[in-house]
Amino acid sequence: MTYIAKPKLRHPGIPVNKLGFTHRDYEGSISTLCAGCGHDSISFAIIQACFELNIAPHRVAKLSGIGCSSKTPDYLLGQSHGFNSVHGRMPSVLTGANLANKELLYLGVSGDGDSASIGLGQFVHCVRRGVNMVYITENNGVYGLTKGQFSATADKGSKSKAGGFNADSPLDLVSMALMVGATFVGRSFSGDKAQMVPLIMAAMSHPGPAFIDIVSPCVAFNNHAGSTKAYDFVREHNEAVNRLDLMEPRASIKVEYAPGTTEEVALHDGSTLRLSKLAADYDPFDRIGAMNYLQSRAAAGELVTGLIYMDNNAKDMHANLNTVDAALNRLSEKDLCPGSKGLAAYNASHS
Amino acid sequence: MSQIKSVNDFVVKFANVNGSGSASANEMFARAILRMGVPVTSRNIFPSNIQGLPTWYEVRVSGKGWLGRRGGVDLMVAMNPQTWDKDVASIDPGCYLFYDSSRPIPDSKFRDDINIIRMPLTEISNAAYKDPRQRQLFKNIIYIGALTQLLGIEIEVLEKLIGEQYSKKETLIAPNHQALRMGYDYARDHLGDACSLTVERANEVGKRIFVTGNDAAGLGCVYGGATVAAWYPITPSTSVAEAFAKHCRKYRVDAETGKNKFAIVQSEDEISAIGTVIGASWNGARAFTATSGPGISLMQEFLGLAYFAEIPAVIIDVQRGGPSTGMPTRTQQSDLLVCAYASHGDTKHVLLIPEDPRELFEFCAQAFDLAERLQTPIFVLEDLDIGMNDWLCEPFTWDDKRVYDRGKVMTAEELEAGKTFGRYLDVDGDAIPYRTLPGTHPSKGAYFTRGSSRDRFAKYSEEGAVYQDNMQRLLRKFETAKSLVPSPVIEKAREKAKVGVIYFGSTAPAMREALAALAADGIHLDTMRLRAFPFSEAVTDFINAYDQVFLVEQNRDAQMRSLLVNECGIDPARFISILHYDGQVITARFIIAAIAERMSLTSREAAE
Numbered sequence: 001m002t003y004i005a006k007p008k009l010r011h012p013g014i015p016v017n018k019l020g021f022t023h024r025d026y027e028g029s030i031s032t033l034c035a036g037c038g039h040d041s042i043s044f045a046i047i048q049a050c051f052e053l054n055i056a057p058h059r060v061a062k063l064s065g066i067g068c069s070s071k072t073p074d075y076l077l078g079q080s081h082g083f084n085s086v087h088g089r090m091p092s093v094l095t096g097a098n099l100a101n102k103e104l105l106y107l108g109v110s111g112d113g114d115s116a117s118i119g120l121g122q123f124v125h126c127v128r129r130g131v132n133m134v135y136i137t138e139n140n141g142v143y144g145l146t147k148g149q150f151s152a153t154a155d156k157g158s159k160s161k162a163g164g165f166n167a168d169s170p171l172d173l174v175s176m177a178l179m180v181g182a183t184f185v186g187r188s189f190s191g192d193k194a195q196m197v198p199l200i201m202a203a204m205s206h207p208g209p210a211f212i213d214i215v216s217p218c219v220a221f222n223n224h225a226g227s228t229k230a231y232d233f234v235r236e237h238n239e240a241v242n243r244l245d246l247m248e249p250r251a252s253i254k255v256e257y258a259p260g261t262t263e264e265v266a267l268h269d270g271s272t273l274r275l276s277k278l279a280a281d282y283d284p285f286d287r288i289g290a291m292n293y294l295q296s297r298a299a300a301g302e303l304v305t306g307l308i309y310m311d312n313n314a315k316d317m318h319a320n321l322n323t324v325d326a327a328l329n330r331l332s333e334k335d336l337c338p339g340s341k342g343l344a345a346y347n348a349s350h351s
Numbered sequence: 352m353s354q355i356k357s358v359n360d361f362v363v364k365f366a367n368v369n370g371s372g373s374a375s376a377n378e379m380f381a382r383a384i385l386r387m388g389v390p391v392t393s394r395n396i397f398p399s400n401i402q403g404l405p406t407w408y409e410v411r412v413s414g415k416g417w418l419g420r421r422g423g424v425d426l427m428v429a430m431n432p433q434t435w436d437k438d439v440a441s442i443d444p445g446c447y448l449f450y451d452s453s454r455p456i457p458d459s460k461f462r463d464d465i466n467i468i469r470m471p472l473t474e475i476s477n478a479a480y481k482d483p484r485q486r487q488l489f490k491n492i493i494y495i496g497a498l499t500q501l502l503g504i505e506i507e508v509l510e511k512l513i514g515e516q517y518s519k520k521e522t523l524i525a526p527n528h529q530a531l532r533m534g535y536d537y538a539r540d541h542l543g544d545a546c547s548l549t550v551e552r553a554n555e556v557g558k559r560i561f562v563t564g565n566d567a568a569g570l571g572c573v574y575g576g577a578t579v580a581a582w583y584p585i586t587p588s589t590s591v592a593e594a595f596a597k598h599c600r601k602y603r604v605d606a607e608t609g610k611n612k613f614a615i616v617q618s619e620d621e622i623s624a625i626g627t628v629i630g631a632s633w634n635g636a637r638a639f640t641a642t643s644g645p646g647i648s649l650m651q652e653f654l655g656l657a658y659f660a661e662i663p664a665v666i667i668d669v670q671r672g673g674p675s676t677g678m679p680t681r682t683q684q685s686d687l688l689v690c691a692y693a694s695h696g697d698t699k700h701v702l703l704i705p706e707d708p709r710e711l712f713e714f715c716a717q718a719f720d721l722a723e724r725l726q727t728p729i730f731v732l733e734d735l736d737i738g739m740n741d742w743l744c745e746p747f748t749w750d751d752k753r754v755y756d757r758g759k760v761m762t763a764e765e766l767e768a769g770k771t772f773g774r775y776l777d778v779d780g781d782a783i784p785y786r787t788l789p790g791t792h793p794s795k796g797a798y799f800t801r802g803s804s805r806d807r808f809a810k811y812s813e814e815g816a817v818y819q820d821n822m823q824r825l826l827r828k829f830e831t832a833k834s835l836v837p838s839p840v841i842e843k844a845r846e847k848a849k850v851g852v853i854y855f856g857s858t859a860p861a862m863r864e865a866l867a868a869l870a871a872d873g874i875h876l877d878t879m880r881l882r883a884f885p886f887s888e889a890v891t892d893f894i895n896a897y898d899q900v901f902l903v904e905q906n907r908d909a910q911m912r913s914l915l916v917n918e919c920g921i922d923p924a925r926f927i928s929i930l931h932y933d934g935q936v937i938t939a940r941f942i943i944a945a946i947a948e949r950m951s952l953t954s955r956e957a958a959e
Contacts, residue, residue: 056793058792059790063630074799078797079794080789081788081790081797082797083630083633083799085626085630086652089622089623089652089653092622093626093627093633095581095623095626096579096626096627096628096629096631096632096634096636097634097789099579099630099636100578100579100630100631100633101788101789103790104790121620122619122622318614322611323611323612323613324608324611325608328578328579329578331576331578331612333753335612336603337574338602340750343574343747346747347558350562351558351561
């Protein structure tokens, strides 16, 4: 981490988005994470995505649990309300927040310990319920804040920095999310900003439970040979199935495309998602196919990244619960209280 | 055999097999007596089971209006061979045993000091019905018909109740009427004057209603403006969430769009339920969960967060027998301490303790005002007795001018006008800070909510002084709570009393009856019914005004005493604990015996 305060002055020529905000308006406090931590790159990608999408910062609610990753909401979107809840329980808090006011964008930031170990139950149930959110796990396979114990996403056979060996099978949150009904599922790598930013943007435009697992190496405890969550290992085994670009009505982002076919998908919010296929036979709209593909590539030792699955007709929890259009937190006595008249009927029916 | 005679003052106990359809027939019996203007209370004594285990339904008929459980049995309707011996043994001498005599029972299984009323119920039912399920269900109605005749209940009242019960399934009315008549006629023709217990029409019920606490709690949450409910099924609280859903479907569906002005989530566990409540409350909705002891245990960490981060939450705890799984279908008041000091670290929480469904309705509605005013969890501590039994209580009322107290929420206008916002800043001297809701203002009022230590402006801090400053303010906020929570109800005896009695919650009806009986015997006691924690000055003053104070509780460890000793600095020796914790509903007889024994001991000691 750095101790140097951010300057308050800004360059007069700094770019502004359609709402008149600069990048700086999407930043938060200075990160206290280790220099080179993948999580900071993800924070930056989230900032970039919000800037590009012209999201008013105060219309985002950012929630997290406990751990290194869960500290990061403090380091982005300083004008948003944030909630650093208890370990592994952010999903339930986010569910409640979303129920109270469906009009905000809910960003859940978590880690592999927070979501795959202590919070696995809450993670899957929140996704199951179809909460409209962007749920990002910053996945490094270890507990950073307690200095390097394996987490549940650590691959079998991984070596810890202290020389330990992980004999337990790993949990794959992407497979889990697909299984329990996430309608947008992606995976990325903190070292690949070009892939992360449009993926986060597309997730933010998605009207249902969107999950992105981002492998984010821990430079302090899990970036050594023998770790499958190290920068070098991920770079060598990263198999991106596509590249995304979210366009119009917003400015498109420049993405370096590898050659391949391109598909354009109209999203419900009016924007267009351009998908450049890197794996020719991969269809991100086929859930079962996606699950099969993930398993077979995982068996081959590869890490599938990109947009893994999207249901372009997603419904969310509020649709399932048939709630009124207005945010529930704005309803007043008039809407909510049946008054003395209602009680007269009640009393009469209980005599 | 002499027959005990009694008019409008006796206890009928039904011994049934769980799942045999007896519950609705028995409840109709109780309601019929009420409709004749005679107060009754009923208590369901049921197992943690769906089918097969024994279950009892106890109806106390009391023309004088005593609504506690009395204890003892005047008429046992013994329909369960599994519990025969115990049931027969529980009948008061000179009283009555009504049973199904279709199958012979050896003489040794009876008592010679009770009156036996035989009726071949199974034979009658089997002769009239072919379908096995019908035989079972109508057998219940047949015995109700017989009891109607034996006790002098007006059969028209029951016929009307049947009509109301099946108003939506009209085809069932005639067969039920027929079964009722079958029992009634049999009793008239064969049982003669076998029973000298009588119900006589009176005018003692007034406008009172007959309602379960959990239904009232669900309704109270609707009236209190709850829009988010998150819960996990657990006996005996499940029916709170179900009642809330039922009342919401009735009162909270937008007439134009058909959409819901509420959201109910059945969570994956109690941890998630309280998390959802906290998230919703943080974001400005009124939210609650309903649970019981084991759920409270699971919620501890989150409750500490809500206390420390100052987030409103309403938790309805329907107490049951603990610890662990304990006695899930029996009642207790044993969650006082786990709620009052929920979570690790130093915490104190507000408890509301209602005496009956009416007060529970009121406290549930009020809990949301308190939660938002104080920005902290509010526990409504009811119990299985209040929650799952029908209670006769005053009709519910609501003042249409009443507005919700949404507490200190800084608006966009106030922020825009430049009002200073410090999330944990005490600006009004009551230690309650202002909060802002997410999404309020583009550039002002955002803050980071966290369970870790922070300064008055919500900035992370591990400075000792900053931490202590905040912890001290939380203590002062709890002081503020004292003036906002329901005050204790203090009643003076007719004659000057040297001894006081403290009680709370579902003990109230038994206590009232006990006090009247004790007063008749010359034992006069001033009473205080606690209704909330933290305790106000009035509580300490009451205790200090007497040499000794009885403290009646439904738990083993005198938890309320611990709370009073701890919070009011009172010498524990001043309290005489009366503890009832076998899971059964506390009775006036139990309280009278305990107090009378101690009082006579005390007077004897004084004489010596």
